[in-house]
Amino acid sequence: MATTVESSTGARSSAGTPAELQRVSPNMRKKRRADNLWALAFLSPQLVGLIAFMLGPLVFAIILGFSSWDGFGSRTFVGFDNFIGVLKDPQLRQSWINTAWFTVLQLPGLMITGFLFAFLLQKAGRVKSVYRVFFFAPQVTSSIAVAAIWLWLLNPEISPLNTFLAKIGLPTPDWLQDTRTAIPAIAFVSVWQALGYMIVMYMAGLESVPKALLEAADIDGASEFQKLRKITLPLLSPTILFLSITSIIGSFQVFDYIFFFYDTTAPSNARTIVYEIVNIAFREFRFGFASAIAIYLFIVLLIVTGLQLLAQKRWVHYTE
Numbered sequence: 203m204a205t206t207v208e209s210s211t212g213a214r215s216s217a218g219t220p221a222e223l224q225r226v227s228p229n230m231r232k233k234r235r236a237d238n239l240w241a242l243a244f245l246s247p248q249l250v251g252l253i254a255f256m257l258g259p260l261v262f263a264i265i266l267g268f269s270s271w272d273g274f275g276s277r278t279f280v281g282f283d284n285f286i287g288v289l290k291d292p293q294l295r296q297s298w299i300n301t302a303w304f305t306v307l308q309l310p311g312l313m314i315t316g317f318l319f320a321f322l323l324q325k326a327g328r329v330k331s332v333y334r335v336f337f338f339a340p341q342v343t344s345s346i347a348v349a350a351i352w353l354w355l356l357n358p359e360i361s362p363l364n365t366f367l368a369k370i371g372l373p374t375p376d377w378l379q380d381t382r383t384a385i386p387a388i389a390f391v392s393v394w395q396a397l398g399y400m401i402v403m404y405m406a407g408l409e410s411v412p413k414a415l416l417e418a419a420d421i422d423g424a425s426e427f428q429k430l431r432k433i434t435l436p437l438l439s440p441t442i443l444f445l446s447i448t449s450i451i452g453s454f455q456v457f458d459y460i461f462f463f464y465d466t467t468a469p470s471n472a473r474t475i476v477y478e479i480v481n482i483a484f485r486e487f488r489f490g491f492a493s494a495i496a497i498y499l500f501i502v503l504l505i506v507t508g509l510q511l512l513a514q515k516r517w518v519h520y521t522e
Contacts, residue, residue, distance in 0.1 A: 260500075266493035273487050284494035293470060294478060294495065300385055301474045305453040307389035312449050313442070315393065316400025321430075323401065324408050334405065338398035345395065349462035352391045353378075378463050384472035388459050396452075400445060407441030408434070439518040447510055451503055475499055 483492035
């Protein structure tokens, strides 16, 4: 049944009087139910994936956190023993420190370097697409391939980097074994590979800054630094927030470089928390204990992300 009615201005509208709406409401409800069923049908693959691969494993990990299980046979309920054991383990405390240190090094390295390169590339004119592809190439390269290249570059015996340092009279550290340089070296490799993604995201954000505002600032005699501080950075703040959240989450989950560089022999000062989870779960077969560590990691990331979202009210500006 048609639901369009004439409005007071003569225009036809899909809305009607309350009496008309009440009269056609059964049909409208039927149509809405049909629309909802179609929407559910199209969303069902994603919903199945969400339940099967995210919510399901999360619930299972929480159950395992309170259990002792080697992956075979029945589980034994142990209460909070796993969670208490995680807090008492000195190697895990060192791994948490390593992970935090890696995040402290990687986050500003990515955020600041990515913005600087994106800001400079924006002024590169027609060739900026070439530079963008050049910087993005490591991002689409396998982490294993990247780690293999850097394993050679950081090798103290055959590294051309150390050869160059020796020629100019500087120390030649064993980058991946020295406790002072292991995490910084891994953070540098991670920044090098992820820099292209950051540049592309920053450039997309910079393109969305209205040129009319920048031109108006030019007319008012604003300097480049004033335009950057007063216009570009505030309008870029949603992009900065998104990149900071995803970068922190990614840095807390670093694993692939360490696994390839060291396999199972990572020194104490190079182990991160996800490396510990994988080793404890799939080499020591202590799935309950590993699940307890994973739950702590989930809580930490939840708190850090929540604090970032709360703090955004003070410095993030959204355009209408």
